[in-house]
């Protein structure tokens with residue numbers, strides 16, 4: 001099997017964004033995933049979000065673990081550097097990359113097997129450190145690449161393709177992210193682009209650990225009756241607490257909003273989130289309330305989606321470590337080597 | 352006859368962990384150093400915080416032998432728990448110093464050992480009320496008593512106390528008083544021993560420092576900006592030293608911000624993951640660990656090899672596996688480090704022999720990792736890492752530039768240079784890389800394990816894989832010329848016998864070589880400093896009929912590596928192995944080599 005290059009045919013009518021790039025410039029290699037796989041829709045939402053945000057594709061560093069979901073960074077942002085790391089360990093690699101160069105935009109893509117099983121520890125720790133990133137889990141409740149075993153996010157009582165019932169409790173990554181201190185937490189569905197694209201845009205603009213749990217049905221192994229991660233189940237049980245759009249920092253803010261229904265939230269970078277409340281009592285600035293709400297709805301079999309928590313004043317790992325403003329990888333010997341004179345003083349102190 | 356020696360004897364302190372003896376013992380060693388007499392000091396400590404036996408051995412050695420000699424001339428027996436074995440360890444004619452507050456039956460002593468009793472507990476109980484003071488000052492009192500018995504200059508110790516408690520005059524005065532209490536007791540009740548220290552001029556400008564601190568400083572000078580680590584004895588003090596050196600030396604003077612990032616990760620897997628991520632993104636990054644950490648890091652080390660990402664690992668070796676031996680020294684991770692990974696992997700190793708080399712190699716490792724785009728191990732061990740050794744002062748040439756290896760810049764890409772991340776360009780097996788974010792349309796690539804072609808595009812074709820694996824071998828061959836070469840020491844007479852050794856065994860081997868020569872056994876010697884092995888190492892083996900390979904592990908790991916990499920007939924290499932967890936001694940090596948040489952089968956030439 002070899003890589004398939006995408007034909008370089010450009011539709012003449014493709015609309016360029018502020019940087020002069022068309023949507024095509026945000027694409028990558030041709031996907032090798034199954035037709036209908038939710039992961040491909042997420043790739044497409046990422047492409048759309050980056051295009052709409054006018055991000056220079058090469059300033060995005062995309063990292064993943066191992067799994068069908070983790071293969072996807074090959075299929076978007078073809079001019080970006082990508083890193084398909086090892087199973088479950090993307091968060092630490094992303095953390096290191098972020099430490100080396102704080103100026104890039106970090107996008108971590110992972111699967112629920114990758115993040116909730118082998119990588120649960122790294123997932124939790126990268127979030128509690130406040131690494132400035134967007135971490136997306138393409139959550140299909142199953143191991144796709146190894147052919148259909150239950151993953152740790154499979155709901156208790158859900159049924160595999162072969163009819164086996166899952167007896168273990170499922171891990172809810174959204175609750176975990178909230179507990180670990182993520183400062184942007186959302187859930188969405190690969191089949192709901194209108195919700196997903198703005199969420200990705202807002203998360204990419206967020207400075208701090210942003211997490212999106214994106215339900216992404218596996219048509220091969222987890223799209224049957226009895227699965228709680230199938231297209232049908234999610235469509236029937238999706239409860240969106242809000243809808244939003246993002247007004248990037250440089251766009252003049254002209255849109256009016258009706259008080260009571262739409263809440264404006266200013267992000268650190270000057271961008272504004274317009275959050276249209278759908279669930280009446282839902283408050284996305286209340287971490288504890290969000291947890292309680294999620295659990296209450298989950299007990300009813302509902303899947304809550306939307307922006308679940310946001311702290312627009314978040315601090316990130318670099319701020320916590322007090323690192324210099326320039327990327328560490330740009331420092332040269334003059335800044336790094338303390339020199340022979342300092343060494344002479346150290347020698348003297350050791351006699 | 353009681354032993355008599357001037358500036359050449361071994362003192363061992365037997366204490367209880369947690370009793371505060373460590374700083375008193377180390378002050379004793381430093382006082383002798385300040386008198387210009389070299390010392391070799393070794394901590395032998397338990398893997399707990401309180402209550403278990405701990406020893407500190409100080410070798411006073413005007414001749415400058417910095418390894419352990421073997422045997423003890425003066426035992427300072429402060430731990431009743433280990434009394435019997437401590438007394439048994441004393442050389443015939445040696446001395447036993449003890450707390451004579453409580454009488455002990457004659458069966459507890461030896462006829463051939465001179466006993467020196469000082470009623471330390473009684474003195475402390477009389478002078479101090481607070482239990483902790485009684486404990487701490489007891490240590491200072493015995494230092495004062497020993498100084499008087501051995502003729503160590505009191506002024507030197509007072510000066511050290513002044514430095515240690517700088518600015519705290521009350522503490523200085525109290526410690527000096529305790530010191531004098533010990534000294535005065537000896538003056539009034541005992542006579543000096545026949546072991547004596549006399550001012551000499553043999554230390555020169557050498558420094559006294561731990562290998563871990565030296566390696567950490569090397570990392571600072573080598574330009575490391577990212578460190579991720581997880582606590583494990585004996586490597587923890589390396590990361591801690593890096594932290595404090597960075598705070599001092601790497602803070603931007605104008606903004607007060609850090610030109611470094613240090614993360615105490617959740618485990619070793621995350622530590623090396625952070626290092627790999629930072630290395631991929633163009634920063635110099637390292638972790639410090641020990642054998643159990645290396646085993647956890649193995650998956651990432653394999654990825655670093657195949658994806659060709661620079662990383663530096665300081666492996667401070669100890670006895671395996673996870674409990675019981677973590678505070679004992681060994682050179683037992685050689686094979687695990689050399690071949691860590693899955694699939695066919697091998698990694699450069701640097702093998703420092705003292706803190707001076709820990710500094711040099713600590714800095715050099717980052718140039719090598721960038722140049723070779725792979726994981727480079729610096730193999731310390733507990734003995735070098737956690738003991739203070741007398742070593743050459745650190746040196747740095749301000750003209751030295753960081754070698755960032757083959758990195759294509761925006762301008763290179765603009766100029767139209769063909770970029771294939773895994774493309775062989777220069778015949779040395781080392782491809783070019785770009786840092787993420789370099790250019791809007793050129794130089795971006797997707798990093799993964801082996802399944803890709805020279806342009807980093809996905810491929811599972813056999814020939815593509817094999818081509819890549821062969822290039823990696825060429826790269827390893829390039830590494831052979833870049834790692835530090837071996838250092839030879841020829842015997843004073845032509846000989847067909849040789850020894851090969853490395854790392855912390857070095858000073859003991861050198862001393863043993865002297866003793867063996869004295870006994871008429873001549874051996875050429877070669878100290879290995881890097882892996883992959885330089886050709887000189889195999890030439891040395893070929894030039895000798897029999898080569899002893901001296902190392903501190905059970906399975907003769909260096910010997911195995913030599914046999915494997917050089918396709919050497921195993922019968923040509925004789926293992927001399929020391930692995931009880933204590934640092935190897937010159938006496939052990941001399942005895943082992945002497946015995947093996949006397950057992951020697953006649954060589955074919957000799958049989959004619």
Ligand SMILES: Cc1ncc(C[n+]2csc(CCOP(=O)(O)OP(=O)(O)O)c2C)c(N)n1
Pocket residue numbers: 066067068069070087110111112113114115138140142143144145146151
């Ligand atoms: C250390 C290790 N263990 C096991 C595997 C095998 N493995 C590859 S992908 C995968 C599961 C992926 O599941 P998930 O993250 O949910 O992604 P999906 O394929 O469902 O998108 C496993 C177990 C591996 N690559 N590495």
Ligand code: SF4
Pocket residue numbers: 032033034036037038039068069140144145217218219220221
């Ligand atoms: S196996 Fe499932 S997760 Fe993998 S590509 Fe196919 S549909 Fe997607």
